[in-house]
Amino acid sequence: MAAKNKILEEITSAEYKYGFVTDIEMDTAPKGLNEDIIKLISSKKNEPEFMLEWRLKAYKYWLTMKQPQWQNVKFPPIDYQDSIYYAAPKQKAALKSLDEVDPEILSTFEKLGISLEEQKKLSGVAVDAVMDSVSVATTFKAKLGELGIIFCSFSDAVQEHPELIKQYIGSVVPYTDNYFAALNSAVFSDGSFCYIPKGVRCPMELSTYFRINAANTGQFERTLIIAEEGSYVSYLEGCTAPMRDKNQLHAAIVEIIAHKDAEVKYSTIQNWYPGNKEGVGGIYNFVTKRGICQGDNSKISWTQVETGAAITWKYPSVILKGDNSIGEFYSVAVTNNYQQADTGTKMIHIGKNTKSRIIAKGISAGKSNNSYRGLVRILKKAENARNFSQCDSLLMGDTCGAHTFPYIEVNNSTSKVEHEATTSKIEEDILFYCNQRGLATEEATNMIVNGFCKEVMKQLPMEFAVEAQKLLGISLEGSVG
Amino acid sequence: MISIKDLKVSIEGKEILKGINLEVNPGELHAIMGPNGSGKSTLASVLAGRPEYEVTGGEILYKGKDLLELPADQRAKQGIFLAFQYPVEIPGVSIANFMRSAINELRKAKNLEPLDAMDFLSEIKDKMKNMGIDLEFLNRAVNEGFSGGEKKRNEIFQMTMMDPDMIILDETDSGLDIDALKIVSEGVNNFRTDEKAFLIITHYQRLLNYIVPDYVHVIYDGRIVKSGDKSLALELEEKGYEWIKKLSKEAVEN
């Protein structure tokens, strides 16, 4: 593999030497990946030296790695030299009106109950001055600024707060962590940065802001959230609106640091294009999300609703280092047609009296495959650690699959680990029973699915819970009956 | 209310109902009796619109309209209720939630607003009490972990909630002890009006001591082989299945 990479690199870099020098003013880098491309990315972004060094180390490490094979998913090999790793963040070509947007997307917006103005923003239609989202965002920023909260793009943070970036980047997800983490670390384009100072409780869900900015997500995003002692933030990334992208591979990284007595609640709704009914197209969503409860009594809570992407690999994890710290993972993953999801969490108990709670709900329909993969590791010093895991699967019909892979490693005898799992199936019998009580098949399915997901949905900020519920219905439309 | 003419039904290519004729008017209560496997549940399922059954002949008129072209949920919305012989479990859906969804769908079909949550709650509690169902069941998943008798009482409770016009009970009495049988019978009797019609499927005469039918039909091998008043049930009990077989043979030969 390394040898093969080397050859590829030689061939492609030969091409670049030619293309690179002459076209240095171009907004888009040539296809492929090599050190020059990484230098280009870093210099275009005007990054400090430490950033470039870090990127290059990550790249060199990546070259020594192999794409992982162990997940319960199948996909054709990805040609990493066939991608473009840098494009200047151009304004998207604005559409003049919603009439120019794919009607299928519009009908989904409608079903989700997204307002017209937001529909325009999300699909890149020019917005009138009154509803200008930039000004809304500016208002948020001013409010947050008063409290000393830093909330900006990753690139801005690199410019304005390099000391924080230098201290924390890769501190939770090192570039050596896995293949996609190394790739992301080498070539990441942008992302978000959030810093909550000591003792500050962020007064708003950072969701509203995100919704407005959701239209521009990159292929290799990075998010870094730092919660100082005694602070609190609830953060929501992604949105229910369907997201299309010409890049097939998405490999994001999220790092969260919670200091003493701090709490971070991170919610995400992922609705990447899953491919068509035959399983063609669709996005590969390979994400590394991890938080560390660095200080005592800190808490990190992940909530995710995953309905999109052709393939999802995602294991939001918590390292419970501080004593009495708490990690939570609430997940709903829906797969339909030919979608494949392999998702779960890792809870690493290091400190005393640490607690973790895992509630994972998988719904499979069509010919899809849905796997829960989770690790609970209790280290020697984690006196009185507690874990509770509940993994439930709901199958719609006979052609889909649900799999559960719970791994448990306990090295401390005072700890307690509980695991429960159930599998239910929505069968003809159940649907007929509901039909007989006046519920059409679609309503019946929604009712069962919502009952199944309730525990996770109630973790979401209110306005998103309602939308997320509708989204589940849409994702499963026509999957039974 | 309902008019069944020469109804023929098959499942997986096998003919189960071989020409059923039955007329049930508003205010009437008909009992259907017959040995296991004679097609009683098949008849109930076809009336309720179960999709697996194939109607190969005949017709069913409900309130004067062709019933067979309606999907099951529409039939329910138009007042057909089936108390199942084997009620299924609905994973993760509480009775409260299930009934609220069902009733609001019915109301939607009638262009009514959804029921107020407080009104709904007090109604559901009253009706559960009437059926002797513990209120703690409200938040339990529908039929999950219910005993046989609890499932049957739950069906009748749902009937009272949904206020249907054409009620079909499929062996609601089987598996009930005498106390439960009395509660269920009382529930049904209180529900009888001049506007409602009942089709009560039972294996035993016992139920008909409590719920007195206007007519009794005996079904065997997919045909109604004898009809009469309530005394037919007693006669059937006395003479047993051999008598039915003989009747059936005669019916086929005629």
Ligand SMILES: Nc1ncnc2c1ncn2[C@@H]1O[C@H](COP(=O)(O)OP(=O)(O)O)[C@@H](O)[C@H]1O
């Ligand atoms: N889903 C089914 N698939 C195949 N055969 C069936 C099915 N349902 C009923 N049958 C057959 O139809 C006949 C009548 O069954 P049923 O209507 O349940 O009788 P009853 O309710 O009078 O006991 C039986 O022979 C039974 O085996």
Ligand SMILES: [Mg+2]
């Ligand atoms: Mg039966």
